[in-house]
Amino acid sequence: MTNSYFDNNVFNKGKAFIPFITAGYPTLEDTERFILKMEEAGADLIEIGIPFSDPIAEGPVIQHASTMALKAGTTLDKIFDMVKKVREKSQVPLVFMTYINPIFKYGCEKFYAKCNELNIRGTILPDVPFEEKKEFEDVAKLYDVDIISLVTPASNNRIRKIAEASRGFIYVVSSMGVTGTRDEITTDLGAIDEIIRKTTITKTAIGFGINTLAQAKEISKHSDGIIVGSAIIKIIDKYGSNSDEQIFDFVQSMKKAINS
Amino acid sequence: MTKGKYGEFGGQYIPETLMNEIINLENSYDFYKNDEKFKTELDFLLKNYANRPSLLYFAKNMTKDLNGAKVYLKREDLNHTGSHKINNVLGQVLLAKYMGKTRVIAETGAGQHGVATATAAALLGLECVVFMGEEDIKRQALNVYRMELLGAKVQSVKTGTGTLKDAVSEAMREWSKRVDDTLYVLGSVMGPHPYPMIVRDFQSIISKEAREEILLMENKLPHSVIACVGGGSNAMGMFYNFIPDKEVELIGCEAAGLGVDTDKHAASITKGSIGIFHGMKSIFCQDEYGQIAPVYSISAGLDYPGIGPEHAYLAQTKRAKYVPVKDDEAVYAFEYLAKTEGIICAIESAHAVYVGMEKAKSLNPDESIIICLSGRGDKDVKAIAKYKGREIHD
Structure with missing residues (x-):
């Protein structure tokens, strides 16, 4: 199935670069500024992480950022307020990445209605596999929000059915395990890409473990975009509220690298 | 489509990385629970070992x-x-062995499930790693040493509150890194289907x-x-x-x-x-x-x-x-x-x-x-x- 929003707004300027940021780390004011910086640097889509107390798919870097954001008092309502401020200045494509419990507890209907109001068109939910997504997708569809499907190195015989039912774009997980930078990515991403390409025209983005420009450039051969999370959080670990320029440079050089 | 539901409860809310392995576990369990050799061996262990x-x-x-x-x-x-924990682990570790796994991982709170898993792994010749919150490691030092005596490695979990829930999260993270040779031996009637069913059956x-x-x-x-x-x-x-x-x-x-x-x-x-x-x-x-x-x-x-x-x-x-x-x-x-x-x-x-x-x-x-x-x-x-x-x- 084709989805014009992501095709027309994210994957329409060469290979897409998709940075991730944990909302509220170190503060929501910082997150708001960092999002605008990322857009300015050429980010095609920004993944906003809604922090969860027990993120089972995250490595230590994003776990730590989530814990700090929650300690600083970040809540879903405050995140929506922050996005509203972003929307006063920018229509940069945004998706939420979070675990299902914060959405479930907030109220699925209320959550997706709010996403619609703020022009957030996708959610990435690492603890909602293909078998469980219907409950949430039925509601999300009503508000024009896609639930982004994930394909992993262990998906094998599941890739086709996941790809067939995909909406928005497909998140290809580069490696086994949790998020976090890796020196080496050994998965045969070309093979996964080939199955997806034979099945659907939905665009793909590869994430998990991508760290360096050379890695991003190499891996981007097998997808329409690249997602980077932990490497950005590490910049914020180091520079805190003063990460603006560092983030700008990183995003700009990544976008350039995957399109050179 | 959703399996393992008890009314509205249950389900399989886990990362895609683990889905094939969870399906493999369910299929293996469905097969071996009716397999005479498996049943006889488990029955023998429950009577003569436990x-x-x-x-x-x-x-x-x-x-x-x-x-x-x-x-x-x-x-x-x-x-x-x-404790009762041995009933479940003998079943699950034996299942792991029949599935061709060489390594088991487990979470533990008080240390009872960890000790039981380490015991079954020692008996059946599998490698064992137990995840335990650092607070619980302090509270249950004796059980930590017991697990080590039994040849298991105890991995301290420092994230979150350093207790049982964090040990479960960390065991899930570890499993998603390494599914080929490893079975996660869950200690309670919780987690994604088929665990609540498997653990309930064994208990x-x-x-x-x-x-x-x-x-x-x-x-x-x-x-x-x-x-x-x-x-x-x-x-x-x-x-x-x-x-x-x-x-x-x-x-x-x-x-x-x-x-x-x-x-x-x-x-x-x-x-x-x-x-x-x-x-x-x-x-x-x-x-x-x-x-x-x-x-x-x-x-x-x-x-x-x-x-x-x-x-x-x-x-x-x-x-x-x-x-x-x-x-x-x-x-x-x-x-x-x-x-x-x-x-x-x-x-x-x-x-x-x-x-x-x-x-x-x-x-x-x-x-x-x-x-x-x-x-x-x-x-x-x-x-x-x-x-x-x-x-x-x-």
């Missing part, structure tokens, strides 16, 4: 003292490794035996069956074969810590709400934004912010009731059982003993109740002494 069947002990002194219903104790504390031997034993001794079913609940495996095992006996009251005893009106408790059903976490839709202690709440109990084995999905269903349909028991009440029952019957039970089980004492008093002498003594209390002696203001130095 010391089953466990006694249904008539607590004469307690019955006399409480002056009400006859009190029976299902003595899971007499199993090898000292249901408790009620299978107890039901036969009580009918033999009393010639009628008990008035009440009582067990403590953290994740809920001994309770599910103790309840399961009594569920069709509508006249038998099923009571789960949750850890109320310092009280359910404080923020220091682990009483999921009494104080929690519906959520989705650790692979299952169930009932959890959480805040208004769905952040999982830090929980507290004197008992490291009940210190979990959720409960297995089948318990959530039994609670919702009112087939079982769940009552909170505070630290001081559990400690009182712990001491009472020691003095009255000469049995030092686990502090987890003492939560059930407390409710059993109250229940027995309220019933007539022609009725009986069964309390599940899920484990023995050697591991708790030092902590209880400390609670009572006495430091024991090694």
Whole structure:
């Protein structure tokens, strides 16, 4: 199935670069500024992480950022307020990445209605596999929000059915395990890409473990975009509220690298 | 399409990375649970290694003292490794071996499930890594050393609150890194399907035996069956074969810590709400934004912010009731059982003993109740002494 929003707004300027940021780390004011910086640097889509107390798919870097954001008092309502401020200045494509419990507890209907109001068109939910997504997708569809499907190195015989039912774009997980930078990515991403390409025209983005420009450039051969999370959080670990320029440079050089 | 549901509870809310392996586990379990060789071997181990069947002990002194219903104790504390946990791990580790795995990982709170898994892995020749919160490592140092003696590696979990829930999260993370040679041996009736079903099946031997034993001794079913609940495996095992006996009251005893009106408790059903976490839709202690709440109990084995999905269903349909028991009440029952019957039970089980004492008093002498003594209390002696203001130095 084709989805014009992501095709027309994210994957329409060469290979897409998709940075991730944990909302509220170190503060929501910082997150708001960092999002605008990322857009300015050429980010095609920004993944906003809604922090969860027990993120089972995250490595230590994003776990730590989530814990700090929650300690600083970040809540879903405050995140929506922050996005509203972003929307006063920018229509940069945004998706939420979070675990299902914060959405479930907030109220699925209320959550997706709010996403619609703020022009957030996708959610990435690492603890909602293909078998469980219907409950949430039925509601999300009503508000024009896609639930982004994930394909992993262990998906094998599941890739086709996941790809067939995909909406928005497909998140290809580069490696086994949790998020976090890796020196080496050994998965045969070309093979996964080939199955997806034979099945659907939905665009793909590869994430998990991508760290360096050379890695991003190499891996981007097998997808329409690249997602980077932990490497950005590490910049914020180091520079805190003063990460603006560092983030700008990183995003700009990544976008350039995957399109050179 | 969704499998493993108990009413609205249960399901498989886990990362895609683990889905094929979870499906593999379910298929393997479905196959081997009917395989004669597997069944014979498991049965042999339960009888000749774990010391089953466990006694249904008539607590004469307690019955006399409480002056009400006859009190029976299902003595899971007499199993090898000292708790009901061995029932499940022998099944799961044997299954891992039949599946061709060479390594098992497990989470542990009090250390009972970790010790049991390390034991089964030693017996069956598999590598074993146990994830344990750093707070629990401090509280249960003896069990940490036990696991190491048994050849297991104990991995300290420093994230979150450093307790059982964090150990579960870390075991899931580890499993998603390495599925080919590794099975995650889950210790309770929780997590994604098929775990709540597998663990319940392996633990249901408790009620299978107890039901036969009580009918033999009393010639009628008990008035009440009582067990403590953290994740809920001994309770599910103790309840399961009594569920069709509508006249038998099923009571789960949750850890109320310092009280359910404080923020220091682990009483999921009494104080929690519906959520989705650790692979299952169930009932959890959480805040208004769905952040999982830090929980507290004197008992490291009940210190979990959720409960297995089948318990959530039994609670919702009112087939079982769940009552909170505070630290001081559990400690009182712990001491009472020691003095009255000469049995030092686990502090987890003492939560059930407390409710059993109250229940027995309220019933007539022609009725009986069964309390599940899920484990023995050697591991708790030092902590209880400390609670009572006495430091024991090694």
